[in-house]
Amino acid sequence: MQTPDAQNLDRVFAALADPTRRAILARLAGGEATVNELVAPFGFSQPTISKHLKVLEGAGLVSRGRAAQFRPVRLNAAPLQQSAGWLGDYEQFWAESIDRLEDYVQVMQRKEKRHVSKRKGR
């Protein structure tokens, strides 16, 4: 059982797990494109690109225009920004934080020693 929010995050992260889909998103970050315009740079068949687009659409990361003939694909920023809000992986977040804390606590210790030696000097 999942909350709707968690389900959506799962879909966003699953969509981002694939390098081709990330490349498509990066391309769309530069502006909307038709499926044909997406097929050319990736060297995949149109059905393959369409399959990837379906996954991205399911995650709410892209939407398709209504102009029947070309139906340009455009990037939807919202779900990506929401997942960026998680700042990536929780363990990685803490691994970096506790590294920084190690450096910082040494700074604190040095400051403290300076204060102590000043007091002793008086």
Add this chain to the structure above:
Amino acid sequence: MSASARAAEPESEREVTITRLYDAPARLLFEAYSKPEHIKQWFGPKGWPVTLCEMDFRVGGKFRFAMTGPSGRQNTPFGGEYREIVPNRKIVYDNGFETKGSGRMLVTVTFDEADGRTTLTIHTVFESIAMRNSHVSRGFEQGTNSGLDQLGELAAAMVAQERS
């Protein structure tokens, strides 16, 4: 999900524990946790400075942080309430992003000092297994981490696009 269904999920599947041994006394590590001027110096990954740091460090007091990423835009704030504070020993708080529908987590930080060295333990219990899996890479398909690496760049490109 109802509260009872959530409670039925075993804690062992909703938790993450992170530890680190420091060559420093517990009181300094506790101090680093207890004041905004210290938090700003170490909390969060490199390149993501804490640019909003409000904290009322006492039991029942609230905290509210936000970070600014490489795009220069401040991220969604997160925060909660200090539930328990034992000076130089333990801090318990709840935390979550201020995004609608975001789950909560309960975080217990303990400082165990022995012979001048201190083991810091950060124990997090997420509201649900799904939430834990959304946060922790082990719950993911392979390759998600590299996706996350690129997420920041992508978000930055999108923000730049929106501004132009």
